[in-house]
Amino acid sequence: MKIIVCIKQVPGTNEVKMDPVTNTIIRENIESIINPFDTYAIEEAVRIKENMGAEVIGLSMGIPAAEEILREAISLGIDKGFLLSDRKFAGADTLATSYTLSLGVKKIKDFDLIICGKQASDGDTAQVGPSLAKTLGIAYVTDISKIIEINENNIRCMKITDDGYEEILLTLPALITVVKEINMPRLPSIKRMKIAQDSQVEILTFNDVEADENRLGLKGSPTQVRKTFIPIHNINNEMIEGSEKAEKLASILLGKIRRS
Template identity: 50%
Template sequence: MNIVVCMKQVPGTTQVKINPETNSLVREGIENIINPFDTYALEEGVRLREKYGGKVTVVCMGPPQAESALREAISLGADDVILLSDRAFAVADTWATARTLSAAMKKLASYDIIICGRQTIDGDTGQVGPELAEMLEVPFVAYVSNIEEIKESYLRVRRMVEEGHEIIETSLPTVITVAKEINVPRLPSLRGIMKSKNAAITTWTIADLNVSPDMVGLAGSSTQVIKIFFPQRVHRAEILEGDLDTQVDTLIDRLKGANLC
């Protein structure tokens, strides 16, 4: 089975700081990590290979330094890794990112299942997986929490929705996004770490992909960020005073005043 995992390198924190002089994000000094949701995707890919055979290829779009994420992916069990890196890919929205990834998938030619994390922790959109599926014209299932069964041409999964779980069958090839409930990712093995150090990282630029420059990066992005700002916290709590008995009485008074009890 050919398993492909999509991966993004993201800042290792969501506690971003602001530079008061330039009113912009401070990016320096923040370590980059594999998007945490993608580690579940990779783990699931490796588990599928262990059970059904085949190979796990990790594809990552990003700047040259994203190579470190791909080395880590090798230490965690990936067989092949491909970095999609070109200035033309930069500042892409989800549509342009999915278009770049889909061009890479078409170059890979053979894939049975493509696994993505449910969303990234920086952009938080969760849109690249479904957009990629549609560009490849294959079916899509989001929020998978368990892979129940894989047969020759179909996959049966459990996925999470607001009201509970759905058991869904889909034909292969397919794209799925996985929730963190699906597994507990392993730590890198010693053998994996050794392997990752000397592994060759394949890099594809726009010249390697059959895609027009105006479909990728900023040029291919329909959406445009025009403003970023920090959310304002509007109020601070009224901390209730007195002994516990008084505090609870005050609270009940306040709730009564609002017709809540």
């Protein structure tokens, strides 16, 4: 079995700066971490490997420094990392990101399962998993909290919904996105850290994949951030003092309703 885990590098801080010209996040020279949801995806893939044998490959699209998070993922148990990195991939929205990731998946070939995090902590759209599955033409299910059973042909899993849980059976190859309830990610062992240090992350540039240039990066992104700002919340607190607070509150609210 071959499992691909999509791993995104995200800022490890809330102090992110935006490029005033392109309105994209400035990712250079800031501390970066593995997207927290992707650590659950990594752990789940590694558990499948330990239980039934599998090759686990990490795939990321990002700046050259994202190689470090793939190396960290190797220290957490994945076997190999691929990084899609090229100026032509930069500035991608979710559509261009999933298209670019699909090129990496095609390069890796013959996969059975793709595991993504539920969402990224910076972009936060939760669109890339479903969009990647759509681009590859495979089945997908989001918000998985448990893999009940997996074999060479199928995966049976539990999806969290607003009302409870759904049990879903998917034919492989397929893609799932996982939520934090699925497991407790492990810490890297010294042995794995040593392996990670000596491992090669394979860099895939524009020339290594068969890409339609018009679908990449800013050029291939139909959505673009026009403006970013921190919303201003004007909250006027009114303190109700003294006795009979409930009556006073009711009359204030009734007055507001009548005026509106």
